[in-house]
Amino acid sequence: xxxxxxxxIWLLAAGACxxxxxxxxxxxxxxxxxxxxxxxxASLAVLFLLASGEFVAAAQILVYAGAVMVMFLFVIAYxxxxxxxxxxxxxxxxxxxxxxxxxxxLAVVFVALMxxxxxxxxxxxxxxxxxxxxxxxxxxxxxxHLLAFEITSIVLxxxxxxxxxxxxxxxxxxxxxxx
Amino acid sequence: xxxxxWVCLLAPLAGFLAITLAGDRITRxxxxxxxxxxxxxxxxxxxxxxxxxLSREPDDRAVTTTAWTWLAAGDFKVSIDLLVDPLSITxxxxxxxxxGLIVLYSNGYxxxxxxxxxxxxxxxxxxxxxxxxxxxxxxxxxxVGWGLVGLASYLLIGFYHDRSSAIDxxxxxxxxxxxxxxAMALALFLAIAKVGSLDYSTxxxxxQSGELSDTVVTLLALGLxxxxxxxSAQIPLHTWLPxxxxxxxxxxxxxxxxxxxTAGVYLICRTHLIFQAAPDIQHLAAVLGxxxxxxxxGIALVQWDIKRVxxxxxxxxxxxxxxxxxxxAYPFAMFHLVTHAFFKALLFLAxxxxxxxxxxxxxxxxxxxxxxxxxxxRWTFLIGSLSLAGIPIFAGFWSKDAIISSTLAYxxxxxxxxxxxxxxxxLLTGLYTFRLYFRVFHGEPSELVTAHTHGEHSDxxxxxxxxxxxxxALGATFVGFLAIPGVWEPFEKWLEPVVPPLVQATTAQxxxxxxxSVALASLGIxxxxxxxxxxxxxxxDGFARTALEHxxxxxxxxxxxxxxxxxxxxxxxxxxxEVPVVQGGLDEVAxxxxxxxxxxxxxxxxxxxxYALAFTVAVxxxxxxxxxxx
Amino acid sequence: xxxxxxxxYLAISSILFSIGVAGVLLRRSPLIVLLSLEIMLNAANLxxxxxxxxxxxxxxxxxxxxxxxxxxxxxxxxLGLIVAMARRRLALDVDTLTELRG
Numbered sequence: 037x038x039x040x041x042x043x044x045i046w047l048l049a050a051g052a053c054x055x056x057x058x059x060x061x062x063x064x065x066x067x068x069x070x071x072x073x074x075x076x077x078a079s080l081a082v083l084f085l086l087a088s089g090e091f092v093a094a095a096q097i098l099v100y101a102g103a104v105m106v107m108f109l110f111v112i113a114y115x116x117x118x119x120x121x122x123x124x125x126x127x128x129x130x131x132x133x134x135x136x137x138x139x140x141x142l143a144v145v146f147v148a149l150m151x152x153x154x155x156x157x158x159x160x161x162x163x164x165x166x167x168x169x170x171x172x173x174x175x176x177x178x179x180x181h182l183l184a185f186e187i188t189s190i191v192l193x194x195x196x197x198x199x200x201x202x203x204x205x206x207x208x209x210x211x212x213x214x215x
Numbered sequence: 216x217x218x219x220x221w222v223c224l225l226a227p228l229a230g231f232l233a234i235t236l237a238g239d240r241i242t243r244x245x246x247x248x249x250x251x252x253x254x255x256x257x258x259x260x261x262x263x264x265x266x267x268x269l270s271r272e273p274d275d276r277a278v279t280t281t282a283w284t285w286l287a288a289g290d291f292k293v294s295i296d297l298l299v300d301p302l303s304i305t306x307x308x309x310x311x312x313x314x315g316l317i318v319l320y321s322n323g324y325x326x327x328x329x330x331x332x333x334x335x336x337x338x339x340x341x342x343x344x345x346x347x348x349x350x351x352x353x354x355x356x357x358x359v360g361w362g363l364v365g366l367a368s369y370l371l372i373g374f375y376h377d378r379s380s381a382i383d384x385x386x387x388x389x390x391x392x393x394x395x396x397x398a399m400a401l402a403l404f405l406a407i408a409k410v411g412s413l414d415y416s417t418x419x420x421x422x423q424s425g426e427l428s429d430t431v432v433t434l435l436a437l438g439l440x441x442x443x444x445x446x447s448a449q450i451p452l453h454t455w456l457p458x459x460x461x462x463x464x465x466x467x468x469x470x471x472x473x474x475x476x477t478a479g480v481y482l483i484c485r486t487h488l489i490f491q492a493a494p495d496i497q498h499l500a501a502v503l504g505x506x507x508x509x510x511x512x513g514i515a516l517v518q519w520d521i522k523r524v525x526x527x528x529x530x531x532x533x534x535x536x537x538x539x540x541x542x543x544a545y546p547f548a549m550f551h552l553v554t555h556a557f558f559k560a561l562l563f564l565a566x567x568x569x570x571x572x573x574x575x576x577x578x579x580x581x582x583x584x585x586x587x588x589x590x591x592x593r594w595t596f597l598i599g600s601l602s603l604a605g606i607p608i609f610a611g612f613w614s615k616d617a618i619i620s621s622t623l624a625y626x627x628x629x630x631x632x633x634x635x636x637x638x639x640x641x642l643l644t645g646l647y648t649f650r651l652y653f654r655v656f657h658g659e660p661s662e663l664v665t666a667h668t669h670g671e672h673s674d675x676x677x678x679x680x681x682x683x684x685x686x687x688a689l690g691a692t693f694v695g696f697l698a699i700p701g702v703w704e705p706f707e708k709w710l711e712p713v714v715p716p717l718v719q720a721t722t723a724q725x726x727x728x729x730x731x732s733v734a735l736a737s738l739g740i741x742x743x744x745x746x747x748x749x750x751x752x753x754x755x756d757g758f759a760r761t762a763l764e765h766x767x768x769x770x771x772x773x774x775x776x777x778x779x780x781x782x783x784x785x786x787x788x789x790x791x792x793e794v795p796v797v798q799g800g801l802d803e804v805a806x807x808x809x810x811x812x813x814x815x816x817x818x819x820x821x822x823x824x825x826y827a828l829a830f831t832v833a834v835x836x837x838x839x840x841x842x843x844x845x
Numbered sequence: 846x847x848x849x850x851x852x853x854y855l856a857i858s859s860i861l862f863s864i865g866v867a868g869v870l871l872r873r874s875p876l877i878v879l880l881s882l883e884i885m886l887n888a889a890n891l892x893x894x895x896x897x898x899x900x901x902x903x904x905x906x907x908x909x910x911x912x913x914x915x916x917x918x919x920x921x922x923x924l925g926l927i928v929a930m931a932r933r934r935l936a937l938d939v940d941t942l943t944e945l946r947g
Binding site for chain 1 (some may be wrong): 862
Binding site for chain 2 (some may be wrong): 140145
């Protein structure tokens with residue numbers, strides 16, 4: 037029974053993932069795209085949970101859906117009408133080529149998976165309950181992956197600075213605004 | 216002796232380098248002084264070598280000294296050799312002595328010219344080149360000097376480079392000389408191939424010993440003769456000399472009278488062993504000399520330019536020297552070279568005084584009666600003329616008659632033809648020389664002359680100009696005494712060990728032919744005098760005069776036969792090959808590169824999505840590759 | 846482990862990745878392109894977590910967190926760019942921004 041339930045939840049979450057993903061890339065209204073992405077993130081969080089990544093799931097909701105997507109929505113709101121994005125452009129050639137490229141990429145990866153699915157991808161290791169818990173994540177961050185931890189903080193600092201710089205009004209804009 | 220020779224060779228070179236490198240930093244006067252000093256230092260070196268040589272035994276006077284090995288290729292080696300022997304010492308003395316006097320004269324003559332420094336640098340260069348030619352210890356150094364004097368000649372003829380006639384004359388001289396140079400070079404190549412060396416002794420021994428075939432020796436001699444003919448302006452490569460009068464008068468004196476044009480004679484004397492092994496070529500030299508002697512003498516009879524008369528006279532006198540060398544009378548050919556250097560330089564410099572005085576006028580029809588206003592010039596010019604015509608006691612008499620009597624002594628059909636022709640030449644010489652002299656100096660002063668006469672004794676020229684003329688006049692008078700047949704022959708004895716003559720005239724033959732030649736010369740002078748008084752030209756109008764005035768149409772012939780075809784070929788080659796193929800090929804390559812670049816650049820469309828598409832495709836392909844390769 | 850095995854996670858991950866790629870290549874608005882990029886990043890995250898579960902190592906999850914941080918930074922800069930473009934009255938159209946044209 038438990039397994040059956042897990043399967044159902046998993047399939048529902050996976051379906052929602054793919055459906056919202058498709059909605060993101062096909063919606064004409066950017067607001068719809070953004071909301072679909074939030075849905076995508078939420079279903080991914082469910083999948084993370086099912087794979088014993090509790091902390092990652094929580095971070096996904098808090099950080100990604102909570103902060104990053106809110107930023108997106110802010111900008112879309114700021115842009116207002118200008119954010120309206122008509123459907124794709126470019127020549128028919130590029131459109132078809134793009135679809136084919138994406139499809140072929142998918143096909144290749146599938147083939148790789150097929151070839152490996154039998155032997156190397158089936159023995160999952162057994163994990164304790166503490167696997168994926170915040171305590172475990174914190175422990176690893178501060179011991180094995182301390183460097184990654186520190187560098188990430190620097191990256192975030194740089195991004196913050198970059199954001200401020202890009203947001204500053206330049207001299208040309210001052211003139212435009214005044215005239 | 217060797218040290219003197221080195222000083223002699225290197226002093227003018229040092230002068231040239233100093234003037235060239237100093238450039239604007241020295242004044243024009245200083246450049247002139249520097250050049251003159253360098254040549255006179257060279258003369259001092261030559262004198263030292265001469266005295267040292269005199270103190271030795273006659274057989275001990277030839278020294279070859281090697282500085283270093285210049286080039287070595289396998290078995291073939293050429294070193295920087297200097298050959299110091301009586302023949303080269305004679306030339307050294309003539310070149311630096313008379314050259315020094317002429318450079319001194321130039322100080323006064325060229326004053327006021329804008330580009331004096333260039334002139335003096337070139338003069339020093341020329342003296343160095345000529346010395347290299349005569350002192351070279353092997354055929355290659357001879358050729359080096361040969362080429363350098365050609366260069367110096369080109370630079371000096373074209374000295375007045377804003378005159379297109381001067382530039383054309385310089386090019387003409389260079390091109391014709393190159394024909395001779397090329398022939399000489401080919402002969403040298405043959406020597407390297409067959410003999411394996413260019414040292415004088417090796418080549419001469421090979422030529423004499425019979426180990427080379429007749430054809431080879433003939434070709435060698437022919438190549439050398441061609442070079443000599445071109446350099447000495449003998450027919451058929453003579454057309455450049457009259458045009459070379461475009462250069463300044465001292466240049467005409469030094470290069471085209473006293474020294475460079477006589478290099479051909481020196482060459483034949485130096486390589487006489489090769490010529491003796493190919494007697495046909497040697498006789499050819501004599502015949503060419505004879506033809507030139509007569510033709511040039513004839514053309515001189517109708518020239519109106521004072522310098523051109525003297526130029527043709529030079530051609531004619533060198534014809535005498537070629538006759539002498541052609542029959543083996545080497546010491547006399549050299550002796551005539553020496554005396555000719557004196558009186559021809561004298562004539563040119565005196566003519567220069569006249570030209571300078573008349574502000575550049577060279578047409579003798581506008582002159583006349585200069586005897587009163589330029590007495591010094593008149594007497595020195597007269598001395599030169601008498602010497603040239605071959606009137607005793609002057610130098611030309613002794614040397615020219617030595618050659619004429621040698622032709623008499625030579626005998627045979629060739630000897631008689633040469634003898635008669637040489638005597639005829641004496642008549643012609645007297646005629647044209649004194650036609651010139653009377654026209655310029657005698658009679659009533661012409662308009663131009665009167666305009667230039669200020670007071671009773673006008674200033675004939677700066678002291679730097681008058682002094683060399685005087686010295687040369689003394690030389691033209693007394694140098695002849697170095698070879699009085701039967702009485703005192705130091706010159707002959709001096710040169711004999713190096714260039715033993717093939718013919719030797721008896722004293723009786725000497726005096727006999729001298730009598731006839733003096734009589735003919737005097738006849739020539741007399742006829743010229745009568746013609747002058749009667750205001751008649753020596754050559755009446757008619758075909759003869761037209762032919763002579765057109766210089767026997769040699770220029771026209773060469774133009775049609777050589778120059779025009781060459782230009783045609785050159786233009787065809789340019790239009791058919793150079794422009795389309797060579798130039799076009801390069802253009803095509805460049806254009807191709809540009810087009811290729813443009814095509815490649817079109818990939819960069821700037822469209823973000825195209826780039827992204829490229830990434831994706833690449834990733835897919837790479838993944839596939841990795842899958843397959845594993 | 847209960848539920849689907851790791852290959853299923855990887856399959857979803859690759860499908861999502863391809864959807865993201867298609868979105869980047871097809872859409873003209875930079876905003877939507879950014880959103881598609883987010884999908885791609887998330888797909889990678891899913892792979893990481895899946896593999897982490899497979900091997901029982903925490904490394905995958907750590908890296909997924911790092912990816913999240915980087916994605917946040919990237920979105921910050923990207924949105925800053927878009928706002929700057931909008932401020933300068935440039936058209937928000939990837940096809941018209943061709944200054945890279947060589």
